[in-house]
Amino acid sequence: MVITDETIEYVGILAKLELSDEAKEQAKKDMSDMLDYVSKLNELDTDNVPAMSHAFPVNNVFREDVVTSGDTREQLLSNAPEQKDGCYKVPKTFD
Amino acid sequence: MKLTAVELGKKIKAGEISVADAVQSCLDRIKTLENDINAFVTVDAEGAMLQAEEIQRKIDSGELTGPLAGVPVAIKDNMCTEGLLTSCSSKILSNFIPTYTSEAVLKLREAGAVIIGKTNMDEFAMGSTTETSFYGSTQNPWDVSKVPGGSSGGSAAAVAAEEVPYALGSDTGGSIRQPAAFCGVTGIKPTYGRVSRYGLIAYGSSLDQIGPIARDVTDCATVLEIICGHDDKDSTSYDADRDYEKNGITDTGNDFTSALVDDVKGMKIGIPRDYFGEGIDEDVKKHVLAAADVLKEKGAVVEEFDLGMVEYAIPAYYIIASAEASSNLERFDGVKYGYRTSEYTDLHNMYKKSRSEGFGDEVKRRIMLGSFVLSSGYYDAYYVKALKTKALIKKAFDDAFEKYDVILGPVAPTTALVKGESLSDPLKMYLGDIYTVSVNLAGIPGISLPCGFDRNGMPIGLQLLGQTFDEKSIIRAAYAYECSREYKRPELLTERGL
Numbered sequence: 036m037v038i039t040d041e042t043i044e045y046v047g048i049l050a051k052l053e054l055s056d057e058a059k060e061q062a063k064k065d066m067s068d069m070l071d072y073v074s075k076l077n078e079l080d081t082d083n084v085p086a087m088s089h090a091f092p093v094n095n096v097f098r099e100d101v102v103t104s105g106d107t108r109e110q111l112l113s114n115a116p117e118q119k120d121g122c123y124k125v126p127k128t129f130d
Numbered sequence: 131m132k133l134t135a136v137e138l139g140k141k142i143k144a145g146e147i148s149v150a151d152a153v154q155s156c157l158d159r160i161k162t163l164e165n166d167i168n169a170f171v172t173v174d175a176e177g178a179m180l181q182a183e184e185i186q187r188k189i190d191s192g193e194l195t196g197p198l199a200g201v202p203v204a205i206k207d208n209m210c211t212e213g214l215l216t217s218c219s220s221k222i223l224s225n226f227i228p229t230y231t232s233e234a235v236l237k238l239r240e241a242g243a244v245i246i247g248k249t250n251m252d253e254f255a256m257g258s259t260t261e262t263s264f265y266g267s268t269q270n271p272w273d274v275s276k277v278p279g280g281s282s283g284g285s286a287a288a289v290a291a292e293e294v295p296y297a298l299g300s301d302t303g304g305s306i307r308q309p310a311a312f313c314g315v316t317g318i319k320p321t322y323g324r325v326s327r328y329g330l331i332a333y334g335s336s337l338d339q340i341g342p343i344a345r346d347v348t349d350c351a352t353v354l355e356i357i358c359g360h361d362d363k364d365s366t367s368y369d370a371d372r373d374y375e376k377n378g379i380t381d382t383g384n385d386f387t388s389a390l391v392d393d394v395k396g397m398k399i400g401i402p403r404d405y406f407g408e409g410i411d412e413d414v415k416k417h418v419l420a421a422a423d424v425l426k427e428k429g430a431v432v433e434e435f436d437l438g439m440v441e442y443a444i445p446a447y448y449i450i451a452s453a454e455a456s457s458n459l460e461r462f463d464g465v466k467y468g469y470r471t472s473e474y475t476d477l478h479n480m481y482k483k484s485r486s487e488g489f490g491d492e493v494k495r496r497i498m499l500g501s502f503v504l505s506s507g508y509y510d511a512y513y514v515k516a517l518k519t520k521a522l523i524k525k526a527f528d529d530a531f532e533k534y535d536v537i538l539g540p541v542a543p544t545t546a547l548v549k550g551e552s553l554s555d556p557l558k559m560y561l562g563d564i565y566t567v568s569v570n571l572a573g574i575p576g577i578s579l580p581c582g583f584d585r586n587g588m589p590i591g592l593q594l595l596g597q598t599f600d601e602k603s604i605i606r607a608a609y610a611y612e613c614s615r616e617y618k619r620p621e622l623l624t625e626r627g628l
Contacts, residue, residue, distance in 0.1 A: 042502075043498075045505070046498050046501050046502050046505070047498075049456075049501040049502075049505060050456060050485075050494075050497045050498050050500075050501040051460070051463070051478075051481045051482050051485050052482060052485055052486050052489075052494055052497065052498065053482040053483060053485075053486040054486070054494075062494075062495070062498060065495055065556065066495075066498060066499060066502065068557055069448065069499055069556075069557065070499075070502075070512075072445060072557060073445035073446075073448060073449055073512065073516075074445075075441070075442065075445050076442060076445050076446060076449075076515050076516065076519050077515075078442075079442060079518075079519060079522065081515060081518035081519065081522070084518040084521050084522060085518070085521060086514050086517035086518050086521065087517055087518070087520045087521035087524060088336060088517060089322075089336055089366075089573070090322060090336075090520070090524055090571065090572050090573030090574075090598070091322075091374075091377060091379055091573055091598055092377045093323075093365075093366055094372070095365075096365035098362070107229060110229040111229060111466070113227070113229070114225075114226060114227060114229070114466065114467035114468070115465075115466060115467065116464055116465070116467075116468070116469075116470035117470070123465050123466055125465055125477055125480070126474060126475075126476050126477045126479075126480055127476070127477075128476075128477045
């Protein structure tokens with residue numbers, strides 16, 4: 036499968052990655068090779084096979100909605116690249 | 131330290147070795163070998179000594195009586211350890227100090243383990259060579275020009291070099307079993323759900339499992355017995371109260387050390403013919419089949435069969451693992467923790483630049499592939515197709531386990547490769563995972579243990595696979611094989627007078 040400039044651009048947006056022109060060309064080639072390789076799965080007839088997300092049945096697990104963790108704001112913020120007034124600080128997002 | 135984890139635990143309990151001495155001995159070994167091996171991202175000498183004091187006190191007072199009390203351990207750097215750098219060997223987490231400890235590590239600590247440090251790995255566990263680490267590659271103790279395997283290459287190399295008696299690794303597509311094989315040590319990838327994933331930095335959540343890497347089967351079974359069990363914080367962890375039987379799933383129990391018996395009489399072992407086709411090294415084939423003969427002589431019923439689906443495992447795996455990775459790694463955006471780029475114009479630009487500068491090539495490759503196969507228009511053709519393939523792979527294993535207790539084969543088609551060989555061609559590296567990835571797709575347990583050496587003196591791994599929640603059969607078979615095999619240490623150690 037040929038990966039076009041538009042596709043790699045689109046994937047960059049989905050993946051939130053910014054690629055140099057050189058990296059973009061490499062990514063196009065790598066993705067194309069990989070997709071050609073995985074298309075081997077088309078040899079299999081899977082029409083009547085259900086998609087399996089977990090290898091054996093797992094069910095939803097419910098519990099009462101009770102707070103069990105304490106106030107860990109300070110600890111959590113200790114890893115923030117930037118913080119202000121007990122919140123994560125990010126660049127301005129709207130005017 | 132030549133002692134295994136359980137042997138050391140006994141000596142500590144008997145008062146023959148103090149915990150502090152055991153820790154110091156590991157630290158000395160690390161100091162001597164790390165320039166050559168580079169198995170660790172972080173060595174916590176000071177913290178380990180403090181833990182040693184506390185644990186010694188608890189042993190002396192009779193509070194800690196378990197088999198691994200006081201025994202040092204190394205933890206793969208993708209498991210959160212409170213107050214201790216947890217980098218996933220990535221630049222993007224190169225400043226991340228977790229505020230909590232992963233459940234498996236917590237259980238070890240409660241059993242009296244001393245955390246010596248955090249081991250090197252492929253960045254975000256994506257790779258089979260430990261060469262994609264932000265902290266430089268790890269070298270194989272058997273030949274430092276070769277890779278230790280991956281992604282738990284640091285854990286396997288540290289155990290092989292006897293820097294620590296045992297370590298924890300994680301296995302998404304072979305990341306415990308393959309480095310264990312390449313480094314001549316033993317590792318278990320438990321059934322999916324056997325060990326809590328809480329605090330394990332996610333790669334492919336439906337595939338990831340934590341497991342032990344150690345020098346023998348006894349150590350691995352002992353460690354697994356400690357770290358297994360249900361955890362409310364990981365709802366996919368196995369809960370015996372849930373009705374698995376209804377779905378035809380039988381848990382043979384988590385008293386793994388009770389399976390350490392040298393008896394395989396009547397055990398039915400199947401060897402997939404399709405594991406020995408094109409691409410397998412002759413020495414690997416010879417030694418793996420010789421191991422099967424050993425089990426046969428001990429009374430196991432060994433026969434060949436066609437497993438099927440082998441060639442479809444790698445394509446299905448890379449679609450599913452990359453898809454899950456692209457979703458799991460969304461969280462690294464330079465806001466809550468980790469690396470943030472220094473210059474940016476707006477929020478989106480900051481996300482993009484932080485991620486592009488923080489992630490390495492292999493991680494980006496998998497995030498992009500995953501984003502693509504999940505994108506509208508391609509989702510059914512790739513992602514759903516892979517999930518259907520996974521169902522067929524699981525069925526192939528289920529059919530096999532109707533006839534056999536254990537499936538026997540190689541861990542990898544070759545022994546450890548020369549460093550740098552596979553990085554240039556990712557697809558070639560992926561093909562080395564042919565015998566390991568299907569195990570994660572099917573959720574079943576597997577053990578990897580040494581079964582000989584190739585013409586260049588590099589270790590070969592034997593892989594034994596069991597049915598869902600039947601680790602005990604593979605532990606029993608592995609133990610029986612091990613009883614007739616000598617453990618060999620890397621020559622590097624004798625050369626250094628260690």
